[in-house]
Amino acid sequence: MDIAAVIAEREAERYTLHSQYLNEQMVRVLKTIGYDVSFKHGAGPYLYDSDGRRYLDLLSGFGVHAIGRNHAEVRKALKAVLDSDLANLVQMDASILAGVLAERLLHHVPYLDKVFFANSGAEAVEAAIKFARCATGRPGIVYAEHAFHGLTYGALALNGDANFRGGFEPMLPGCVAVPFDDLAALDRALAAQTIAAFIVEPIQGKGVNIPSEGYLAEAAALCRKYGTLFVADEIQTGLGRTGRFLAVEHWNVEPDMVLLAKALSGGHVPVGAVLSRKWIFNKIFNRMDRAVVHGSTFSKNDLAMAAGLATLQVLEAEDCVGNATRQGERLLTCFKSMIGRQEFVKDARGKGLMIGIEFGSPQSLKLRAAWSMIESVSTGLFCQLITLPLFKEHKILSQVSGHASHTIKLLPALNISDSDCDWIERAFETTISDSHRVPGAAWSLGKTLAAHAIKAGAGAS
Secondary structure, three states: OOOHHHHHHHHHHHHHHHHHHHHHHHHHHHHHHHOOOOEEEEOOEEEEEHHHHHHEEEOHHOOOOOOOOOOOOHHHHHHHHHHHOOOOOOOOOOOOHHHHHHHHHHHHHHOEEEEEEEEEEHHHHHHHHHHHHHOOOOOOOEEEOOOOOOOOOOOOOOOOOOHHOOOOOOOOEEEEEEOOOHHHHHHHHHOOOEEEEEEOOOOOOOOOOOOOHHHHHHHHHHHHHHHHHHEEOHHHHHHOOOOOOOOOHOOOOOOOOOOOOOHOOOOOOEEEEEOHHHHHHHHHHHHHOOOOOOOOOOOOOOHHHHHHHHHHHHHHOHHHHHHHHHHHHHHHHHHHHHHHEEEEEEEEEEEEEEEEEEOOOOOOOHHHHHHHHHHHOEEEEEEEEEHHHHHHHHHHHHOOOOOOEEEEEEEEOOOOOOOHHHHHHHHHHHHHHHHOOOHHHHHHHHHHHHHHHHHHHHHOO
């Protein structure tokens, strides 16, 4: 099959095909907010549309493209696998590439001993739930409010957003929510000693919520006290995103399990990983007849393993972790300087290149009235007055950090340059300044969005 020819021949049907055979509502969203530009190719941190216009991607596929799109080293590794005619997925065999990737991951996390590979972050979460229950003999799982751990059924039971859970209840039994960054609540939840694991994002993706300085270390201590496993979901925060290989390193915490995915794919082949202590593995795979008690058909496929190996090599060779620290500090300093100077900007927080800019009601009466008007239609709608002009006028792709959120999250490639940061700073400064002009172009856009929201709400009812 000539894939390039298929793409060229069917390009004009891009959205028609999706509407007819896939998710029609997603197409409606893209067209409503003007994101239906038909991206043709990507390189590094950039996207290019059908007219050749360049965009700076601050979504990175929700963190998948940590080393940018179509990195030459990853492409070379994948082509090498295809050209080698390897005996892939024999199942009754031991994959060399999986062994090497496991070895190199554990080199970065030396207090853990074993790796289980999966196909995605959600699958890694599912495995962690099973492993924790089996290893401890306990049924309960504790998670934090506002958490996001995936959308498969077990992972969904740990999802702190009712918008995702609605219509799919009842959830997996034994899953208990506690407020994020609340040690007293965690202590109460663990005290009955029925909890197998506390599964937590070191920095919550929905909102870029950062814990207080001692929270994770004390949470790990509470888990040890009550015989509960401490599991760090580093699916978005890991592999250098926050300026360390793992985000937990900022607080000198050593979890019992670490979950990875997203960036490990190199942006090409889905992969997830559970890094674990040996004694946990020995509880799961404790006899030869239980050697396959948990697994996933495609989990150790050679393409995924090669993508992971190439990604680790690029992270080190290009000092992506160091660059994330440097550029993240620069951008965060810029956004923090807007607090007080730009009335709508309430906070800027983050670590490395995981940054959240939070907006809120301003002080001046005129601006406050405008804010209240648009927020009364749909909570979080104001942020679209920032993201849409960023996209249309400044060619920056960004989005809010979650449903009904007032925070825009930045997850650019870890190898962005100084000139990319110049681009980001200019675009945000201009766009946020424009949002303070009432009436103005931003608020005309706001009225249009509000009308769409009201129409959508009426249609849903």
